[in-house]
Amino acid sequence: MSLLDIRAISVRFGGVHALEQVTMNLNPGEILGLIGPNGAGKTTMLRVITGVVKANHGEVQLEGELLNTLPIHVRVRKGLGCAQQLVRPFREMTLAENVALAAGAKHTQYPWQSLFRVERMEALRESRNWLAKVGIEDAADSYPEAVPLGYLKRMEVARALAIRPRMLLLDEPLAGLNQAEATTFADILFELNRQGQAILLIEHNLAEVRRICSRLVVLDNGRKIAEGSPETVLKQSSVQEAYIGQGNLNAEN
Amino acid sequence: MLYLELFIQGLLQGSIYALIAVGLTLVYGLLRILHVAHAGLYTLGGYFGVLVFNSTGSLALGGVVAMLGVGVIGVIIYRLCYEPILNQPPYVPLIASIGLFIAMEELYRILFGSYGVTYTNPPLQKMMPLGGLYLRQGEWVTMLASIVLIGGLAWLSRRTRLGLAWRATVTDPQMAESFGIDPIRVRYLNFFIGSILAGAAGMIVGILNNLVEPTMGSVPSYKALAIIVLGGLGSVRGTLVAALALGVVESFGTIYLGAVLNRDAIAFVFLILVLMVRPQGMFRGV
Amino acid sequence: MGYEISLLTAMLISIIGSLSLNLITGFCGQVSLGHVAFVGIGAYTASLLTKATTPFFAALVAGMLLAGIFGVFVGLASLRVRHDFLAITTMGVNFVFLGVVRQQDWLGGELGVSSIPDPGLGKLGFLALVFGCVVLVVLLSMQIRRSWMGYVFEAISGDEDTARMLGLDVSRYKLIAFALGTSLAGLAGGLYAHHVRFIYPDSFAFVESITILAMVVVGGNGSIWGVMLASALLSLLPQWFQFIDDYKLLLYGGLLFAVMRFSPGGLAGFAQRWFPQSQKSFTLEVDK
Numbered sequence: 001m002s003l004l005d006i007r008a009i010s011v012r013f014g015g016v017h018a019l020e021q022v023t024m025n026l027n028p029g030e031i032l033g034l035i036g037p038n039g040a041g042k043t044t045m046l047r048v049i050t051g052v053v054k055a056n057h058g059e060v061q062l063e064g065e066l067l068n069t070l071p072i073h074v075r076v077r078k079g080l081g082c083a084q085q086l087v088r089p090f091r092e093m094t095l096a097e098n099v100a101l102a103a104g105a106k107h108t109q110y111p112w113q114s115l116f117r118v119e120r121m122e123a124l125r126e127s128r129n130w131l132a133k134v135g136i137e138d139a140a141d142s143y144p145e146a147v148p149l150g151y152l153k154r155m156e157v158a159r160a161l162a163i164r165p166r167m168l169l170l171d172e173p174l175a176g177l178n179q180a181e182a183t184t185f186a187d188i189l190f191e192l193n194r195q196g197q198a199i200l201l202i203e204h205n206l207a208e209v210r211r212i213c214s215r216l217v218v219l220d221n222g223r224k225i226a227e228g229s230p231e232t233v234l235k236q237s238s239v240q241e242a243y244i245g246q247g248n249l250n251a252e253n
Numbered sequence: 254m255l256y257l258e259l260f261i262q263g264l265l266q267g268s269i270y271a272l273i274a275v276g277l278t279l280v281y282g283l284l285r286i287l288h289v290a291h292a293g294l295y296t297l298g299g300y301f302g303v304l305v306f307n308s309t310g311s312l313a314l315g316g317v318v319a320m321l322g323v324g325v326i327g328v329i330i331y332r333l334c335y336e337p338i339l340n341q342p343p344y345v346p347l348i349a350s351i352g353l354f355i356a357m358e359e360l361y362r363i364l365f366g367s368y369g370v371t372y373t374n375p376p377l378q379k380m381m382p383l384g385g386l387y388l389r390q391g392e393w394v395t396m397l398a399s400i401v402l403i404g405g406l407a408w409l410s411r412r413t414r415l416g417l418a419w420r421a422t423v424t425d426p427q428m429a430e431s432f433g434i435d436p437i438r439v440r441y442l443n444f445f446i447g448s449i450l451a452g453a454a455g456m457i458v459g460i461l462n463n464l465v466e467p468t469m470g471s472v473p474s475y476k477a478l479a480i481i482v483l484g485g486l487g488s489v490r491g492t493l494v495a496a497l498a499l500g501v502v503e504s505f506g507t508i509y510l511g512a513v514l515n516r517d518a519i520a521f522v523f524l525i526l527v528l529m530v531r532p533q534g535m536f537r538g539v
Numbered sequence: 540m541g542y543e544i545s546l547l548t549a550m551l552i553s554i555i556g557s558l559s560l561n562l563i564t565g566f567c568g569q570v571s572l573g574h575v576a577f578v579g580i581g582a583y584t585a586s587l588l589t590k591a592t593t594p595f596f597a598a599l600v601a602g603m604l605l606a607g608i609f610g611v612f613v614g615l616a617s618l619r620v621r622h623d624f625l626a627i628t629t630m631g632v633n634f635v636f637l638g639v640v641r642q643q644d645w646l647g648g649e650l651g652v653s654s655i656p657d658p659g660l661g662k663l664g665f666l667a668l669v670f671g672c673v674v675l676v677v678l679l680s681m682q683i684r685r686s687w688m689g690y691v692f693e694a695i696s697g698d699e700d701t702a703r704m705l706g707l708d709v710s711r712y713k714l715i716a717f718a719l720g721t722s723l724a725g726l727a728g729g730l731y732a733h734h735v736r737f738i739y740p741d742s743f744a745f746v747e748s749i750t751i752l753a754m755v756v757v758g759g760n761g762s763i764w765g766v767m768l769a770s771a772l773l774s775l776l777p778q779w780f781q782f783i784d785d786y787k788l789l790l791y792g793g794l795l796f797a798v799m800r801f802s803p804g805g806l807a808g809f810a811q812r813w814f815p816q817s818q819k820s821f822t823l824e825v826d827k
Contacts (some may be wrong), residue, residue, distance in 0.1 A: 048569055050704065052700075071703075072702075072703045072704065073703045073705075073706050073707055073708050073709065076703070076704060076705065076706035077706040082704050084704070088698050088700070088701045090693070090697040090698060091697060092693065092697055093693070093694075093697070101690055101691075101694055101705060102705045103688060103708075104690070105705070105706050106688070107687040108687050108691050108707055109705075109706075109708075111688065111691075111708060111711045111712050114686060114687040114688040114690075114691060115682065115683065115686050115687075115688045116686065117686055117687045118685050118686050118687070119688075120690075151776055159705070163705060163706055195616070200609070
């Protein structure tokens with residue numbers, strides 16, 4: 001049974017069809033790459049899954065459970081860990097504290113109960129482990145303004161991991177990183193997946209996508225135009241057209 | 254005929270609100286700051302107008318000083334008070350502005366006295382019936398001035414390069430900058446124009462009531478805020494509609510709701526009701 | 540001696556008021572510009588009840604409950620609107636409260652409620668009661684701050700969308716902040732009414748909301764000790780120096796402006812710059 005089932009999702013903003021009857025799924029243990037040129041609807045799809053955007057039509061199911069009517073925080077508690085395109089750390093907390101908040105999810109589930117829970121050492125310890133997993137434990141006690149973008153991007157992933165999600169939803173985690181940083185980070189994601197973490201990866205960096213994803217889904221102008229293994233998909237002319245039409249010659253790599 | 258009179262009075266009051274609120278929404282649209290001290294500039298316009306008239310006898314000069322003088326001070330306030338704290342979380346400029354406004358009112362009280370200043374020879378008080386309506390000259394001037402000033406703003410915004418630069422900066426500051434538009438200049442202009450409108454409103458109200466007193470800005474301060482929120486923060490058109498609507502609603506409301514609710518609270522009841530239905534205000538902002 | 544006791548009591552009551560706003564604005568980041576309306580609800584409720592021969596403590600509790608209920612309503616409004624809209628809506632709540640209270644004869648109208656009964660504790664007894672309440676409020680604030688509730692409040696204050704993405708029920712937490720903060724404001728109101736024995740609409744004017752906010756902001760958003768210190772200073776200073784009382788508003792206004800312009804972190808922020816070890820740190824707090 002697939003982990004995440006997306007059926008016939010359509011989203012309209014005013015007159016614009018951001019997504020049109022898109023059906024796709026995420027299987028347990030895979031890294032699914034969701035790719036496509038700018039404006040294809042990838043981020044919108046992510047927002048439909050998390051609940052930030054309401055679909056006009058269609059269903060999102062998590063292991064058979066319908067998510068459509070659930071608020072964002074409930075969906076997250078059911079197993080969605082999300083790292084967004086624009087990093088948003090809590091600026092008044094250190095990186096460790098940022099991640100610890102997520103690690104302590106069990107303490108914060110029932111608001112009135114959270115008043116009586118004070119123990120934070122465990123969550124802080126765990127958060128350092130997560131930061132180590134993404135390779136940035138040296139910055140654990142730094143504040144967001146003092147670390148480079150690459151670190152913040154990895155902190156977002158660590159923070160998403162800390163809630164122990166059934167799947168990771170990552171929106172362009174490699175954007176803004178140079179070649180070396182991108183490769184290192186992609187390796188980390190690959191390793192996480194190797195250890196069992198299912199990942200839905202939205203990404204523009206097709207070189208890394210080809211390397212680490214087990215399967216690809218391609219969107220263009222709100223529609224799904226291709227699906228399959230990276231080798232097959234990236235060879236398809238329709239896919240190449242979609243990217244080149246945007247003037248994006250890097251797709252040829 | 255009572256309804257018509259109530260309606261006209263409502264529009265008059267609404268147009269004064271509009272003059273104040275438009276400046277406020279201009280600032281918000283550009284900088285996301287709730288410029289509460291704007292009402293202090295309104296009061297200052299009143300003072301400039303009456304003091305200049307009382308010493309020179311010239312209404313025109315009073316008008317010029319009220320508008321330009323307040324315009325310049327508005328820019329100075331931006332430069333000294335807001336510019337350094339633009340990067341802080343939103344409550345910082347908001348509270349700084351509130352503090353500034355309170356201090357301004359107190360300064361007026363200390364400098365010019367608690368009881369206010371009146372016109373030694375009140376101008377524009379004569380009745381001037383026109384088209385069946387019995388209004389004082391001052392009230393006709395109010396209508397005319399509002400139309401001219403706001404119309405002028407609309408013309409400036411749509412028909413001049415300056416207006417284009419302003420609109421570009423509000424929509425997308427970075428893109429505007431890459432077109433060579435200087436954001437600092439645009440901000441100065443923004444505050445200048447908004448403050449001119451406030452100064453004009455202050456002087457007009459000073460004439461209509463024949464009194465300029467230190468706290469005359471208190472009520473407009475919060476009402477203007479309610480108005481710009483109602484109109485959809487940042488939308489000039491929305492603000493205009495909301496201002497006029499509020500004037501009319503208050504006019505009728507005091508008659509019909511007076512037993513339950515104080516006139517000044519009507520603005521906020523109106524606001525809260527609208528926000529519960531449409532949390533972004535009546536019109537979408539910029 | 541009587542004058543000093545009275546002064547101290549008034550100062551402690553204003554500390555309760557500002558600590559209550561601190562929960563909403565300082566801890567949870569929800570700007571409330573109309574907080575004194577809840578103090579007013581507590582004051583009116585408690586005093587009308589004691590005038591109708593309800594026992595003092597029951598009246599106090601009733602005042603807290605009613606203030607808290609209205610607070611939850613306002614909290615619900617806060618869920619639909621954000622930031623600047625919220626600030627103005629809460630300002631509106633203050634004016635609507637005043638507008639209603641001014642027009643209703645059974646609430647005393649413009650003249651307010653007078654001859655509020657003496658709680659019968661004597662001046663010192665009453666002072667002790669108020670002091671006890673301050674202690675409780677401080678303990679509650681500290682408990683919130685060191686608990687996971689405080690941690691969540693901080694996150695909401697920083698970035699509520701991201702907080703939601705971490706599985707936090709932001710709406711529920713905000714409502715709790717409002718409920719707690721406003722009912723404590725109601726407590727301050729009930730105590731205030733029985734301290735001065737005479738209340739009227741102007742006691743709860745918008746400028747008082749700004750004063751309470753000034754205490755929170757000057758103290759430094761969230762810092763319990765900073766807020767207490769700022770409250771003490773701002774409430775006592777006008778009493779000590781008569782000439783300051785005439786310029787009280789100028790002082791408030793100028794102070795608010797100056798703090799925001801030059802040291803937005805307030806007294807607490809200022810202290811942190813000069814004494815870095817006093818910086819709030821999770822790891823330090825936990826390493827007991």
